[in-house]
Amino acid sequence: MHPEQHGSYRLWQHDNVLYAELVDTWNDIAAANFSRDFKALASEINGDWGHMVYLDNWDLCSPEMFAIIKELVDWCISHGLKRAANVYAPSAMKKEFLGRMIVEEQGEFKRAHFDCEEKAVTWLRHEGFNATADLFKRSKAAH
Numbered sequence: 001m002h003p004e005q006h007g008s009y010r011l012w013q014h015d016n017v018l019y020a021e022l023v024d025t026w027n028d029i030a031a032a033n034f035s036r037d038f039k040a041l042a043s044e045i046n047g048d049w050g051h052m053v054y055l056d057n058w059d060l061c062s063p064e065m066f067a068i069i070k071e072l073v074d075w076c077i078s079h080g081l082k083r084a085a086n087v088y089a090p091s092a093m094k095k096e097f098l099g100r101m102i103v104e105e106q107g108e109f110k111r112a113h114f115d116c117e118e119k120a121v122t123w124l125r126h127e128g129f130n131a132t133a134d135l136f137k138r139s140k141a142a143h
Contacts, residue, residue, distance in 0.1 A: 031065035050129030
């Protein structure tokens, strides 16, 4: 019997920003599938790009996925990711988990946390990325 994915996600891209919404508690299978799909979508972006991830509905993850996400972050930074906006209500636990997997700054890359989508959009736009708040696209079916 094959293990199953726990947790889901939505991915979409507009202009030079790749968006993600993470849902539920993730295991390593969800992380591996997310990494695969994220890289495929990011590979379609030419030049530098930004990322906005919605984490309010994400219920953390198993420690087995840390290495998968760290590898994805390294891949993203080496493939043009310059800014990442994490959007979630203040949570010490999420901040700690994300800090274990994702660097705050590395070279030209910077990550920031915002408690609402509007602040994240404003920051990404100020940093040179064409971010938008598009709730319709966020309603697509999860993987």
